[in-house]
Amino acid sequence: ILIFATERNLSCLAQATTWFADGTFKVTPAQFYLLYTEHARVNGVVKPMVYRLLPNKSEATLKR
Numbered sequence: 001i002l003i004f005a006t007e008r009n010l011s012c013l014a015q016a017t018t019w020f021a022d023g024t025f026k027v028t029p030a031q032f033y034l035l036y037t038e039h040a041r042v043n044g045v046v047k048p049m050v051y052r053l054l055p056n057k058s059e060a061t062l063k064r
Contacts, residue, residue, distance in 0.1 A: 001064060002032075002053040009049040016040035023057065033057060 005013075013019065020039040028035045034057050038050040054061050 001055065001061070003050065004052075005050040012042055012047075013038065013040045013049040016042065020046060023054075028053065036062065 018041045020041075021036065022039070023034050023036040025034060032053040032055060034054040036052040036054055037048050038052075039046050040049050041047075
């Protein structure tokens with residue numbers, strides 16, 4: 001699992017009252033199965049905050 005986020009984005013995510021999450025398979029590098037992103041509403045605009053490259057889509061992996 002590779003996770004990409006900045007301290008600022010994590011702070012925005014922590015302060016946000018609404019979170020969104022989505023996963024895609026089409027743009028994922030060959031070594032991974034899923035690109036999973038978490039978004040937050042900031043000043044009325046939904047922005048990506050965290051990117052995760054995952055080896056599979058199991059619930060256990062998503063919780064890690």
